Amino acid sequence: MSVFEKASAFLGRHGFSAAGYDVNTVINGLLYDMKTGLAEGNGSKAPMAAAEDMIPTWGMPPAESPKNQKVIVIDAGGTNFRSCLVTFDANGIASISELEKTSMPGIERELSKKEFFDAIANNLEHLKDKADRIGFCFSYAMKITPDGDGEVLGFSKEIKAKEVEGNLVGKNLAEALVAHGWKKPAKITLLNDTTAALLAGASNAVEGRAYSSYIGFILGTGMNAAYIDSDPVAKIAGMKDSAGNPPPASQIIVCESGKFNKLPRSEFDLEFDKTANTPGLYVMEKMCSGAYLGPVACIALKKAAEEGLFTKPVADALLALPKLELKDMDQFFYAPRKTTTVLGAVAAKGTQEDADLIYTILDAFVERSARLAAAIIAASAIKSGKGTSAALPLGIVCDGTTFYKTHNLHQRLVGYLNDVLIAQRHIYFEILTIDNDITLGSAIAGLV
Numbered sequence: 001m002s003v004f005e006k007a008s009a010f011l012g013r014h015g016f017s018a019a020g021y022d023v024n025t026v027i028n029g030l031l032y033d034m035k036t037g038l039a040e041g042n043g044s045k046a047p048m049a050a051a052e053d054m055i056p057t058w059g060m061p062p063a064e065s066p067k068n069q070k071v072i073v074i075d076a077g078g079t080n081f082r083s084c085l086v087t088f089d090a091n092g093i094a095s096i097s098e099l100e101k102t103s104m105p106g107i108e109r110e111l112s113k114k115e116f117f118d119a120i121a122n123n124l125e126h127l128k129d130k131a132d133r134i135g136f137c138f139s140y141a142m143k144i145t146p147d148g149d150g151e152v153l154g155f156s157k158e159i160k161a162k163e164v165e166g167n168l169v170g171k172n173l174a175e176a177l178v179a180h181g182w183k184k185p186a187k188i189t190l191l192n193d194t195t196a197a198l199l200a201g202a203s204n205a206v207e208g209r210a211y212s213s214y215i216g217f218i219l220g221t222g223m224n225a226a227y228i229d230s231d232p233v234a235k236i237a238g239m240k241d242s243a244g245n246p247p248p249a250s251q252i253i254v255c256e257s258g259k260f261n262k263l264p265r266s267e268f269d270l271e272f273d274k275t276a277n278t279p280g281l282y283v284m285e286k287m288c289s290g291a292y293l294g295p296v297a298c299i300a301l302k303k304a305a306e307e308g309l310f311t312k313p314v315a316d317a318l319l320a321l322p323k324l325e326l327k328d329m330d331q332f333f334y335a336p337r338k339t340t341t342v343l344g345a346v347a348a349k350g351t352q353e354d355a356d357l358i359y360t361i362l363d364a365f366v367e368r369s370a371r372l373a374a375a376i377i378a379a380s381a382i383k384s385g386k387g388t389s390a391a392l393p394l395g396i397v398c399d400g401t402t403f404y405k406t407h408n409l410h411q412r413l414v415g416y417l418n419d420v421l422i423a424q425r426h427i428y429f430e431i432l433t434i435d436n437d438i439t440l441g442s443a444i445a446g447l448v
Contacts (some may be wrong), residue, residue: 003353007360010304016266018367023416024424026375027382029262034255034383039234042259051283053153053256056233057144057195057226058241060251061202061214062448065092070131071446072185074124075438077139077193079104079221081123085130086443094440100126106161113163117176124177132186135446137438138169139193139222141256146241148445150190153256160277189446192254193218193399194226196441199252200434201397203444211395211430213386216441217377219369219409220400223289226254227380257376258285268299284376288369290326290402297365298324301358309357314350321346326406329362333407369402370409374416381427393428399437 011017030052036042037054044050066088075082084099105111105119140159142150149170155161164172170188178184191199198216205211216226230250240246261283265273269287272295273279276286286292298321305315324342332343336355339348343362347355377396381387387394404410414431421427434440 003356003360006309007357007364010307010309011266011300011361011364014267014300014303015264016268016300016364016368018364018371021263021368021371021375023371023375023378023420026263026372027379027420030257030260030375030379031383033260033262034379037235037255038229038231038253041235051259051261053141053143053254053259055142055144055192055254055256056236056247057191057252057254058146058148058247059195059445059448060228060248061199062444065094065203066444066447067092069447071443072124072127072131072134073439073442073446074120074134074136075139075193075196075442076104076120076137077221077438079107081105081120082439083124083127084439085127086135086439088443088447094443096436096439098126098130104159106155106159110160110162111164113161113167113172114176116161116164117172118180120173121176121180121182125180128181129183132183133446134170134173134185134188135442135444136169136173136188136190137193137196137442138190139218139224141259142169142190142192144190144254146239146245146247148187148189154278154281187446189448191442191445192224192226193438194224194254195252196438196445197397197399197434198226198228199441199444200437201395201432203440204432204434210392212389212392213384213394215377215380215384215394215396217373217380217396217398217403218400219289219373219398219403221289221291221402223258223285223373223376223400223402224255225257225376225380226252227384228386229253229383230385255376255380258282258289260284260376263287263372268296268303271299272296284372288372290400290406293365293369293402293406294325294327294329295323297329297362300361300365304357304361310354311350314346314354314358317346317349326402329366330405330407332359332362333366363408366406366409367412369406370412371416373403373409374413374420377413378417378420381421381429382425387421387427387429390428393430395432396429397432397434397437
């Protein structure tokens with residue numbers, strides 16, 4: 001028997017089949033969930049209620065970049081907390097200065113609301129009063145208010161700050177900054193990293209190249225998508241901003257794609273979910289983002305070791321592994337014979353078949369991630385209604401280390417998009433890579 005046959009039989013026995021995640025089937029489920037979330041919200045506990053938040057941002061990309069202005073930018077991501085000053089010159093060209101990076105508050109232990117915002121204020125001390133506007137990229141689920149603040153709906157990526165949920169980030173941060181001796185900021189604008197990526201794409205047009213619309217997609221520690229929807233959003237019909245304006249005719253929608261839950265999970269997924277900080281939530285994110293690929297795949301390898309798929313020295317070494325991260329998987333993918341890596345050292349204890357089997361099992365998780373991520377992008381493209389002109393494609397701004405660095409993931413994802421969008425639906429797209437996209441997009445949002 002071949003290694004692939006053995007791996008397929010083992011994975012299938014535990015409810016895992018990468019090929020079973022048909023991209024079009026997942027797209028259809030996502031579109032149902034997206035449309036339901038836009039119409040009804042996701043507060044219902046009914047089995048077929050929307051899982052994704054589908055958050056209206058009340059905003060669109062500006063017609064042109066800011067000029068002769070400064071803005072403080074905060075990027076609170078999955079692991080890191082970055083802050084800097086962005087200055088736009090007379091031509092709208094941005095420059096970044098005073099960049100500092102530290103860890104995201106709430107990673108190590110549970111923080112109270114006061115501790116959380118005090119930690120952010122401490123991280124911003126080097127930027128005190130250097131601009132009166134702040135663009136805050138807050139990469140967690142939040143409800144955007146008509147005036148640009150953000151109410152935290154919940155934390156993913158294992159951030160521990162339960163008391164912050166339900167609170168307005170901009171309002172509480174402004175209060176914390178004033179308590180730390182700042183002048184009160186004129187405005188703090190909240191946005192998601194996917195919105196920031198989308199805004200960066202819209203402001204970075206190359207001469208002679210134009211796009212019908214934009215999508216922002218992040219696949220890193222977590223994962224999410226944002227797109228521009230031109231259909232009325234039923235769940236906010238009748239709402240108005242502080243100036244009395246109704247919702248815009250078109251606006252950026254943040255999906256919170258990681259919450260999608262209408263797809264099958266393997267025994268490995270279910271076992272990991274019991275140990276997570278958010279059991280039962282962020283189902284899609286736990287199946288394909290960087291924070292979870294390693295831990296879930298580790299469960300599979302250990303189960304395979306228990307069930308006798310490896311020689312005894314390799315099985316013993318796998319069962320002794322304290323943890324497995326995506327970087328450990330990638331080191332093995334790129335150099336399987338390197339014995340100084342976590343999995344390379346394990347494989348060196350056994351046969352070539354052991355090494356092939358480790359590789360094949362792990363690669364199945366990357367394949368699944370590529371399929372699910374492609375479905376998320378494709379569903380956003382379809383719902384946008386744009387990209388139907390070959391010479392005016394959708395601009396898809398992608399970011400995240402998992403997207404760009406995970407072995408063979410990027411190539412597979414683009415291959416699936418070529419198939420389900422261009423070949424099958426004649427929806428055209430171009431993947432865009434923009435330097436400092438999150439920082440640039442957050443700066444633009446802060447000055448709109």
